[in-house]
Every structure is written in C-alpha cells, then in structure tokens.
Amino acid sequence: MKFNFFGNEKIVHYFERLLEKGEFPPAFLFCGRDGLGKFYLAKSIAKAINCLENKGSGLFFCGECKNCKRIEDESFLDLTVVRPEGNFIKIDQIREVVKKCSLSPFESEKRIIIIDSAEKMNRESANSLLKTLEEPPEDVIFFLITSKLSGIIPTIRSRCQIFEFLPLKNEELARFLSTKKNIPYEDALSYALFLDGSPGKIVDFDRKEIHSFQNKTLTFLEICLDNNYPLYSIRGIIESVCVKEEVFDKFLKFFFYLLRDILVVKTRLSNVGLYYLNELERVVFFAERLNFERLFEISFKLFDYEENRDLNLKRDLFLWNLFFFIKSERDVEGYE
C-alpha cells in the first residue's frame, strides 16, 4: 500500500529522507488543527520503520504484514499510544511510558511512543515526561501530537523538533475530495470549502446535508424578504433546525457562509470560492435586495448570539427574533 498523504508535503518529504537514512532525533512535536493527519503520519512512520516489506524505501509500508497490522490496531509491543483518560493524561499513564523507555525494545530497533492530545498532560505528567526527554534513550522516538501548541510547556517544546501542520489550500482539498468521493474536480472545488482546510473532516462530509442546509438558509432569508410566504413556512424551518444544538450550530454556520457569499457577489469579485456557487441565482437575488448596511446588521446579530452563548439564549427565540428583525426593516427601508 502506497503511503497516501494530502498536503504538508515538506513535512512528509522530511520524514521520507529520515527513513531512508534511518537516523531519528528523539522527539517530534506535531501541531496544527484537527483533521490534518498528524496522528496518521506518526502511525505511518511507525509502520514504515517496522514493515517487513519495506527494504529501506522511505515512507513505505505494505499494510498487510503482521507488523503493519499490529501497529494499526496498536497491539505492537514497541508502539505505545497514550490518549487522555477523561480530561487529562494522568501521571500514571506517563509513569508507565517512562518505565517502558528504560527497557530495550522487544521486537524492533526502535520503541515508538505517540502521545495524542499532548496538551492534556497536567503539570505533573508533563514534568515527569520532561525528565525522559532531557535524557532520551537512544532507541526511543517520541511523537507528541497537539492542536494547541500553547498547551505544551516551553521546556517540553524546546526538547522536540516542532512541525506545524498547515490547513490545506482549497485546490489541494478539492483534489483530495475528488479522489476520495469520486466527485468531478470542478464540483469538488466548491464542496472542498466546507472542509475548512482539514481533510480529516471528510468523515463528516455529506453532500445531501450540505444541500439541505444551503436550502434551509436560502429559504429562511427568502421568507424574510417576501411577504407572500405564509408565516407557518418559517415556523417549519425554525422548528426543524432547533431540535438539536448541533443542527442549530450548522444552520448558523451556513447562514454566515451565505451572508459572506452575498457580500462577495455584491462586491462583484469573482465567483471562485463561493460556498453557494451551486445556488448562484438565489444568492444574486439577495445581493440585489440587501444593501451593505443591512448585511452587516444581520451579521452582527449572528455574532452577538455567538458571543452570548453562555447566557443560554433560547435557540428558537433567537431565530424568530432574527426573522422579525430582517423582515421589519425590509418593510421600512431594507431595499437598496
């Protein structure tokens, strides 16, 4: 199986060279937002080091041999994966790691320790790990993985080689999406925006869902701006998006995307990078009817809700409020 990684090529090349040389520094720190493949890369390196089919050819692993399979299910004796138990990585978990580091690897030349969500180490755990990182055994390689670099104490950071994983460019993501989901590249360019730079978000990628939220937000705004719609039609939308917090959150997120697209269309920038490219006509309709001031006012309403989330504002109340806000102003001076 050829190692397949999208984005962050420089980092991948660096490890390809290391694997060819077979010399490893003792500790790496992978940072960057979730979904960029940090953990996947660390595990792939562990496979490449131990794959029975890899004859010194860099970042290659077969995925089929017993070592590859045991690394995949984390039963390989010389691989230790540490994850938070509850909210923290506890001192006992790190003590266990430290103890293992004092032993020679059982079946490999290298013992590999992957600490996932390393920012979850409390101070005690971090200090305990630090002692090992200060005098690392020759046959151990550490991979610390984090989405929050500031959560790692500076003394640990200074003992690691730090690699910052960057979000993917939209073209890269579109290629990824087009390959994985068999979508034509031109269409994928638009869908890729919804992955927010992270290929890992593909697990939640659902075209039907995207269309459904696009349609809900578009219809919501259409009803606000058109008196011919009966009131119950807005009630249907509000009720359907308020059933669950996560549905509501997505609705708000799509509403932001929509407002942003209307602004882009209004400023007559190019149509590249529009979230609602497939619904361009409806977006243009709004761009012709809402002036900049109104668009900002509506955006501020949404920001305001986001900021005051802790107050536990009722979701449906907020949407009714938003509806009457957009609607009432329209009757007075909403048109451009």
Ligand SMILES: [Zn+2]
């Ligand atoms: Zn293998």
